Amino acid sequence: MSQMQGQPILVLPEGAFRTQGRDAQRSNIMAAKAMATMIRTTLGPMGMDKMMVDDLGDIIITNDGATIVDEMDVEHPAAKMVVEVAKTQDDEVGDGTTTAVVLTGELLSKAEGLLDQGIHSTLIARGYRIAGQTAQKTLEEIGQPVTLKDKAILKKIGATSMTGKSAGESREYLADVAVSAVIQVAEEGEDGKISVDLDNIQLEKKQGASITDTQLIQGVVIDKEVVHSGxxxxxxxxxxxxxxxxxxxKKTETDAEIQITDPNQLQAFxxxxxxxxxxxxxxxxxxxxxxxxxxxxxxxxxxxxxxxxxxxxxxxxxxxxxxxxxxxxxxxxxxxxxxxxxxxxxxxxxVDERKISGDEMIFISGCKNAKAVSMLVRGGTEHVVDEVERSLHDALGVVAAAVEMGKYVSGGGAVEIELAKRIRESADSVGGREQLAVNAFAEALEIIPRTLAESAGMDAIDTLVKL
Structure with a gap:
């Protein structure tokens, strides 16, 4: 009896189970890898769209990573953490959610291989932190400067975020609209830094017309109508x-009764x-x-x-x-x-009332030095309008981030290849088993160009060798 007193007794709800140690690690890594594998095929200009159907039968067609993970019914705790990674990326930048999820899955996949070799998880985490610091330092070095005056570069940045989406064919036009909106609401602080509050850019969507009928209004659009016909x-x-x-x-705060003895008194009231x-x-x-x-x-x-x-x-x-x-x-x-x-x-x-797709809307336009603007999003079908809205959300986010940070890097997997190269070079200066984790971090980064090559129908190995 005395021996049993030191043993904890766990009472779990029906259907629940407990895992610990290596089994728990494998389960968590497997869940994250499954998330990354599922969303990976949407990455890049040749990435495929996903069709999702909810319990009510509503259909969403998109390749936007944030939307996909947000619509998923995830139960595994580790998978939920991956969803949080995507949401944080979307909140902070507005784009790059697919890349964040894919990198998370690949980093854990490489970590699993190191665990199988007997390397402790603490050493792996330490090596990953060292590699992460090297990556951040490298990004600062290779980043190219960009300002509000570099409209052509900002348009390319915005268009890149929309490449591969349903609105991709109109990305040049939409990127121009997004850049103009960001430039309009951008404000310079006393320290000279640029800040962009995306809450000052209103997206109002209406089904009908073409994607290129999407317009920027120097003011605000209200989904209301004039209250009186006169x-x-x-x-x-x-x-x-x-x-x-x-x-x-105004109604009085206290109840009161008034006795009226003459019709004239009622008229007076x-x-x-x-x-x-x-x-x-x-x-x-x-x-x-x-x-x-x-x-x-x-x-x-x-x-x-x-x-x-x-x-x-x-x-x-x-x-x-x-x-x-x-x-x-x-x-x-x-x-x-x-x-x-x-x-x-x-x-x-x-200020005027216009009929858009059968609904009256109030346009307040032509505002001088407006620090809040509206974008009327158009598209032929409901699904198209929703996807255009998501595309503009991504474009606005990345353009705003580029302006606020003042730097940008090249896409197409080029930056990941350069980071992997620099991290491998720095791995020689890292002693102990952490060096293996640093190299694993570099290998994980190559999943981005490899995925882009696979999506384009190219041989991933040959492409990486050429790069």
Missing amino acids: MPKKVENAKIALIDGAFEV LDQEENQLKTLVDSVVETGANVLLCQKGIEDLPQHYLAKAGVLAVRRVKESDMKKLAKATGGRIVTNIKDLTKDDLGKAKL
């Missing part, structure tokens, strides 16, 4: 009021309510505003008075859109309508 549908040289409050009579609402409208009109964008509701009576004053009004605009509108038009969002002044108004050359 209002103008088009306003030039717009002066825009951005209101966070509601055009309605109604007249007072009407006067309050008219006062709110007058507060807007007196500032010279001819466009009103309201985050909350606008009652029927204020709609009537606004229409009578020739003001174009839109209600229930999303908070995120309101913030973009403030950055695009230079206006200020006002909570108390009566506090609105002409200095709070934003400006735009044109």
